[in-house]
Amino acid sequence: MTSGPGGSGGASGGRKVDGLAHLDDADMAERETAAGEAPVRAPAPGARRISWQKWTFMPVFLVAALLATWLWFRGARLDSIAHQAVDNGKVWLALRQHIQLTAVSTFFVLIIAIPLGIALTRARLRRATPVAMAVANLGQAIPALGLLVLLVIWLGIGARSAIVGMVIYAVLPVLANTIAGLRGIDPTLTEAARGIGMSPTGVLRKVELPLAVPLILAGVRTALVLNVGTATLATFGGGGGLGDLISAGIITQRMPVLILGSVLTVALALLVEWLASLAELLLRPRGLEGTS
Amino acid sequence: MSFWEYVGTRHAQLLTDTYQHASVVFQCMVLATVLGVLIGVVTYGSEWAGGLATTSTATVLTIPSLALIGLLIPVVGLGVPPTVIALTLYGLLPVVRNAIVGLRGVDPALVDAAKGIGMSRTARLVRVELPLAWPPILTGIRVATQMLMGIAAIAAFASGPGLGNEIFRGIASLGSANSLNQVLAGTVGIVILALLFDAAYVLIGRLTISRGIRA
Numbered sequence: 213m214t215s216g217p218g219g220s221g222g223a224s225g226g227r228k229v230d231g232l233a234h235l236d237d238a239d240m241a242e243r244e245t246a247a248g249e250a251p252v253r254a255p256a257p258g259a260r261r262i263s264w265q266k267w268t269f270m271p272v273f274l275v276a277a278l279l280a281t282w283l284w285f286r287g288a289r290l291d292s293i294a295h296q297a298v299d300n301g302k303v304w305l306a307l308r309q310h311i312q313l314t315a316v317s318t319f320f321v322l323i324i325a326i327p328l329g330i331a332l333t334r335a336r337l338r339r340a341t342p343v344a345m346a347v348a349n350l351g352q353a354i355p356a357l358g359l360l361v362l363l364v365i366w367l368g369i370g371a372r373s374a375i376v377g378m379v380i381y382a383v384l385p386v387l388a389n390t391i392a393g394l395r396g397i398d399p400t401l402t403e404a405a406r407g408i409g410m411s412p413t414g415v416l417r418k419v420e421l422p423l424a425v426p427l428i429l430a431g432v433r434t435a436l437v438l439n440v441g442t443a444t445l446a447t448f449g450g451g452g453g454l455g456d457l458i459s460a461g462i463i464t465q466r467m468p469v470l471i472l473g474s475v476l477t478v479a480l481a482l483l484v485e486w487l488a489s490l491a492e493l494l495l496r497p498r499g500l501e502g503t504s
Numbered sequence: 505m506s507f508w509e510y511v512g513t514r515h516a517q518l519l520t521d522t523y524q525h526a527s528v529v530f531q532c533m534v535l536a537t538v539l540g541v542l543i544g545v546v547t548y549g550s551e552w553a554g555g556l557a558t559t560s561t562a563t564v565l566t567i568p569s570l571a572l573i574g575l576l577i578p579v580v581g582l583g584v585p586p587t588v589i590a591l592t593l594y595g596l597l598p599v600v601r602n603a604i605v606g607l608r609g610v611d612p613a614l615v616d617a618a619k620g621i622g623m624s625r626t627a628r629l630v631r632v633e634l635p636l637a638w639p640p641i642l643t644g645i646r647v648a649t650q651m652l653m654g655i656a657a658i659a660a661f662a663s664g665p666g667l668g669n670e671i672f673r674g675i676a677s678l679g680s681a682n683s684l685n686q687v688l689a690g691t692v693g694i695v696i697l698a699l700l701f702d703a704a705y706v707l708i709g710r711l712t713i714s715r716g717i718r719a
Binding site: 352353354355356357358359361362364365369437440441442443444445448449454455458459461462467470471473474475477478481482485 | 563566567568569570571572574575577578582650653654657658661662668671672674675678683684687688690691694695698699702
């Protein structure tokens, strides 16, 4: 996802450090199919420059949208069924559950996918890499809803099944991203590091990992954005979250509840994406600026 | 009842759902492709417009599908309309992005040569630029289709068509003997459809990618 600073340059400049991994598959496959023609895509200059308008637009927009929704919701006439869906702090509870689901599943995705990605690009396991990539691509074909509900049937109702499903669903793209990025590191750099006498661990710690920081940050963003979305489905397995409000709104045909739940979910997703791309920009190693 | 018995007794219902699922994804994908390529053609020339098109379609993709569908219901009601609108919107991003990248990647020397032999702007676009940009666009369509398969399942919650209904029937009867079969049939059906579509795209690629740029 290339909102924010990557906006225009994301397509050509920051393709490897992009949001959703299935899009990166597109890029990789596209580079393969387009390999025959002359690659004349120079990275856009200054693609990562901070522009204030771009960075302030999103929070201002979100505050305005939330304020408008709140004012409208206060004025909306609620009947007893709608009250039941939102009273007694149920909205805050849903929001808190949603954030918890997202945070916990993202944490597990990262501690599984990134070390696994590093392991799979080491010399000893390199032969397993294509297999892992194939599994990751195949996994994209499984609908998140089906996966989540199957896990609920298997593990029982509750947040735990939802989290397991979210982790499985998001691990694959982040893993594919990590592998692609580590493999994309210029081999002359690692060779030079080996040439000056670094141990394999040294090469990993001092050369490969620093070069892969943008990639790991992109993985964090991918996982967060995917998980905020998948967390809305937790409601179908009794896992809570903002999906509760949306589904209650749809089932009971109470539009104020439905709109409140949807607006909060959209706002949370956009906020999380905004924060993640801000973090991506600020934590990017200085030496990598201007490169892609 | 075993899974195969279930599939055997309900095959009429399952086939209808499968057909509707494939049909809605296919139609929305055609719509998204036409719109996406149009947006790409209009915006790729300008750095600013191309960036705006990519950023705004990327923002749409950030929005969880259940929430987008939820926002559409008060406006267009339940059923097919919110499903079609949501699927088309989500299908746009990969197509727009790859169309812009593909069109910008066309070697300017080739466009110049086309201009030199007297081709009009439209002829250059249709006969030179778009055929050269087609492989990345097709990749975008493939990625988008796979994504839409899963989103279409969620759209069934808003009374949309397709295999998602099978999954939601399973959720509604959670704990009963058939719920696992229902969810499994819906999920497996979607996976099979996704793989079939993917195979079809490989074939379409073989048939439509200009022989000159085939790897």
